[in-house]
Amino acid sequence: MRAARLIKMVLLLQARSSMTAAELARELEVSERTVTRDAQALSEAGVPVYADRGRAGGYRLIGGYRTRLTGLARGEAEALFLSGVPGALREMGLEDTASAARLKVSAALLPSLRDAPRTAAQRFHLDAPAWFSEPTVPESLPTVADAVWDDRPILARYRRGSGETDVERMLEPYGLILKAGVWYLCARVTWHDAHSESTVPGLPGPFRVYRVDRFTSVQVCGSGSGSQERFTRDPGFDLPAFWEERAEHFARSILHAEVVVQLSAEGVRRLYVVDPVSARDALSAGGEPDEQGRVTVTLAVESEEVAHTQLATLGPEAEVLAPAELRARFARDAQRLGALYSPPHSPPPAA
Numbered sequence: 001m002r003a004a005r006l007i008k009m010v011l012l013l014q015a016r017s018s019m020t021a022a023e024l025a026r027e028l029e030v031s032e033r034t035v036t037r038d039a040q041a042l043s044e045a046g047v048p049v050y051a052d053r054g055r056a057g058g059y060r061l062i063g064g065y066r067t068r069l070t071g072l073a074r075g076e077a078e079a080l081f082l083s084g085v086p087g088a089l090r091e092m093g094l095e096d097t098a099s100a101a102r103l104k105v106s107a108a109l110l111p112s113l114r115d116a117p118r119t120a121a122q123r124f125h126l127d128a129p130a131w132f133s134e135p136t137v138p139e140s141l142p143t144v145a146d147a148v149w150d151d152r153p154i155l156a157r158y159r160r161g162s163g164e165t166d167v168e169r170m171l172e173p174y175g176l177i178l179k180a181g182v183w184y185l186c187a188r189v190t191w192h193d194a195h196s197e198s199t200v201p202g203l204p205g206p207f208r209v210y211r212v213d214r215f216t217s218v219q220v221c222g223s224g225s226g227s228q229e230r231f232t233r234d235p236g237f238d239l240p241a242f243w244e245e246r247a248e249h250f251a252r253s254i255l256h257a258e259v260v261v262q263l264s265a266e267g268v269r270r271l272y273v274v275d276p277v278s279a280r281d282a283l284s285a286g287g288e289p290d291e292q293g294r295v296t297v298t299l300a301v302e303s304e305e306v307a308h309t310q311l312a313t314l315g316p317e318a319e320v321l322a323p324a325e326l327r328a329r330f331a332r333d334a335q336r337l338g339a340l341y342s343p344p345h346s347p348p349p350a351a
Helices: 002-015 021-028 034-045 074-080 086-092 095-108 116-121 141-148 239-253 265-273 276-285 305-311 324-341
Strands: 049-053 058-061 154-158 169-177 182-192 207-211 215-220 257-263 297-300 318-322
Touching: 002 021, 002 034, 002 058, 002 074, 021 034, 021 058, 034 049, 141 154, 141 169, 141 182, 141 215, 169 207, 169 239, 182 239, 207 239, 239 276, 257 265, 257 305, 265 276, 276 297, 297 305, 305 324, 318 324
Parallel strands: none
Antiparallel strands: 049 058, 154 169, 154 215, 169 182, 182 207, 257 297, 257 318
C-alpha cells in the first residue's frame, strides 16, 4: 500500500512542477505529516525530492528526474478508455485504477503537453443519467463488473418482477450497459433453475439482458485463491450492435395500439419527441402532404393513455383522427383550454 502511494507521489510531482504538502495530502488521501515522511523516504531511496520552505513552498523533483514507472497495467489501460464516464467508473469500483492510468499518461507527456488532460476535461463531458431522476447504484454492480472484466461466470438470483419468485441462473457476463442512469448486464445463459425454461447442458444458451438492480445475489464462480475458472467469449459477439438491436426490439414490443394523426410540417419535425422508433416507422409509411402541407400517418403507441400524454406535447401541430374516443378526449381538452384562455368580459360601464 505504501509502495503504491510513493509511486503515485513521484508521478504527481513529475506531472507538475511543484505541489504543496496540502495538495499532495489531498491527492494521496493522507495527512500532511505522512506526506513529509513519504518525501523523506523517497529522498533516502535516491529520488531527488526537494522541499521548498516558506508560505509559497512545496515539493518538487530536481535535476530533470523522470521515473520509468509509467507503463500501463492491463486494467489501467482498459479503465483509461472509460475515463470519459467518471460516474460509471466510480460505480463499478474502477475510479482508483483509472486515476493511476491518467497519472501515468500525464507523467509520460512532454512538459508542454501536460495540461492536455485538464483542458480536454474543461471542454467535453459526458453526463449519462437521465434528467429529473436520482440514479441509485446497484449493490452488486462492482461484483458484476469484476466478473465482466475477468470473464468469470456468475451464479445470480434475479427478481423478474414485483411479486414474482426469484429465479437462479448461471450466466456468462459479457458486458455492462449504462442507459439513462440504469445499469444493464448482457449475459449468456448457461443454466436455469426449475422455475424457468431449461437450457441444454454443454450447449451455449441465449444472450439476454438483465437489470443489475434486480439481482438479489451474485456469486462469482472460480474467484477463490488460485482458481482459473473462466468462460471463453464468443469472438463474433458485438456488444454495441447487440444492445442497439435489443433496444429497438424492446421499443417495438411495448407498442400495442395505433392512432391516426394528421401533422403539420412542424408536427412532422417534432414527432420524434413522442417515440423515435414509432415516429420513424410512421413517417416512412406516411403519404404525401395535402394542399395545406399536412401529412396523415398511423402511429404505433403503447396505449391510448400514453398517446394522449405524448401527442399533447405537439399542441395544434397534430390532429388526432382516430380512434374516436381519443379524438373526443382532445376535443374536451381544447374546450377547457379555450375557456381558460378566453379574454375576460369587459366590466359594465359605470352608471
